[in-house]
Amino acid sequence: xxxxxxxxxxxxGNKISITVALTYHFNQPQQSTFAVALNGDFVGKADYDxxxxxxxxxxxVLQPIxxx
Amino acid sequence: MSLNIYGQxxxxxLLIGSALYPSPQVMKQAIVASGSKVVTLSLKRQNPNEQSxxxxxxxxxxxxxxxxGYLLPNTAGCKTAKEAITLAHMSREIxxxxxxxxxxxxxxxxxxxxxxxxxxxxxxLLKEGFKILPYCTDDLVVCQRLYxxxxxxxxxxxxxxxxxxxxxxxxxLETIRARLPDATLxxxxxIGKPSDACLAMEMGYDxxxxxxxxxxxxxxxxxxxxxxxxxxxxEQGYLAGVMQERQTAHPSTPTLDTxxxxxx
Numbered sequence: 001x002x003x004x005x006x007x008x009x010x011x012x013g014n015k016i017s018i019t020v021a022l023t024y025h026f027n028q029p030q031q032s033t034f035a036v037a038l039n040g041d042f043v044g045k046a047d048y049d050x051x052x053x054x055x056x057x058x059x060x061v062l063q064p065i066x067x068x
Numbered sequence: 069m070s071l072n073i074y075g076q077x078x079x080x081x082l083l084i085g086s087a088l089y090p091s092p093q094v095m096k097q098a099i100v101a102s103g104s105k106v107v108t109l110s111l112k113r114q115n116p117n118e119q120s121x122x123x124x125x126x127x128x129x130x131x132x133x134x135x136x137g138y139l140l141p142n143t144a145g146c147k148t149a150k151e152a153i154t155l156a157h158m159s160r161e162i163x164x165x166x167x168x169x170x171x172x173x174x175x176x177x178x179x180x181x182x183x184x185x186x187x188x189x190x191x192x193l194l195k196e197g198f199k200i201l202p203y204c205t206d207d208l209v210v211c212q213r214l215y216x217x218x219x220x221x222x223x224x225x226x227x228x229x230x231x232x233x234x235x236x237x238x239x240x241l242e243t244i245r246a247r248l249p250d251a252t253l254x255x256x257x258x259i260g261k262p263s264d265a266c267l268a269m270e271m272g273y274d275x276x277x278x279x280x281x282x283x284x285x286x287x288x289x290x291x292x293x294x295x296x297x298x299x300x301x302x303e304q305g306y307l308a309g310v311m312q313e314r315q316t317a318h319p320s321t322p323t324l325d326t327x328x329x330x331x332x
Contacts (some may be wrong), residue, residue: 065114066128
């Protein structure tokens with residue numbers, strides 16, 4: 001299964017949850033502050049374990065930054 | 069003399085951005101020196117294994133703890149209502165606030181807000197309980213529509229973001245103030261000098277949001293203090309009531325008993 005996380009391509013096995021996919025993005029997700037969108041729609045933290053990714057899915061993982 | 073943001077009373081009328089400072093240390097010093105109680109920030113993709121984003125987040129949390137202030141997340145970079153709505157939800161989860169500086173950009177050249185997408189996103193997010201602070205142009209009708217939708221705060225621009233051009237169209241801004249007397253009006257973007265902020269306050273604006281004018285100053289900490297004083301001066305001038313402009317000269321010194329005067 002091929003997905004994108006922040007525009008970067010990943011080739012992962014089937015039945016991968018968002019929680020698992022995040023471990024490919026972060027070394028230590030639990031120590032990071034972030035929020036997630038799947039294919040452009042917000043996904044709350046409570047759903048990371050239950051939503052299974054599909055072929056072609058695109059995750060955006062955003063973190064706080066300075067802003068005006 | 070407090071600023072009211074959706075029922076929250078703040079003892080500073082300056083809202084300040086957290087970007088573009090020469091260092092995190094200078095950012096903190098400048099924000100504290102400004103006296104601002106509201107600091108803007110954003111969400112972006114970042115390299116996950118560089119901890120710079122995490123460090124900035126911790127720094128900003130320290131700042132609002134020091135100032136006993138509030139975070140105001142923005143939706144910078146969004147070009148559609150849908151993008152802004154998604155980013156709003158992501159911001160609310162991370163920052164645990166309903167406040168949102170709603171930006172939907174319609175043109176890449178001057179970063180001009182898209183009024184149509186902005187109105188769509190505003191209507192949607194207000195229904196979801198967000199407290200929207202919409203960034204818009206100085207178009208009276210757009211400001212009216214935003215207010216009518218339920219925005220207690222409306223934030224027209226002074227000029228395009230980061231230009232420092234000051235108040236491009238004072239007539240428009242004065243008209244918005246006159247036509248929306250009950251709205252909390254905050255002038256946002258394009259401020260360059262403390263006198264720009266002072267002018268906005270003399271017009272009766274409720275506050276000013278700026279970033280580059282302080283962050284890009286030679287001395288951001290001094291400039292932050294200058295802006296704080298400029299806002300106070302402008303507000304006091306507005307409250308004191310500015311004299312009517314007159315077409316002809318009038319002597320300030322009494323003419324009665326003028327020395328060396330001889331009646332013909």
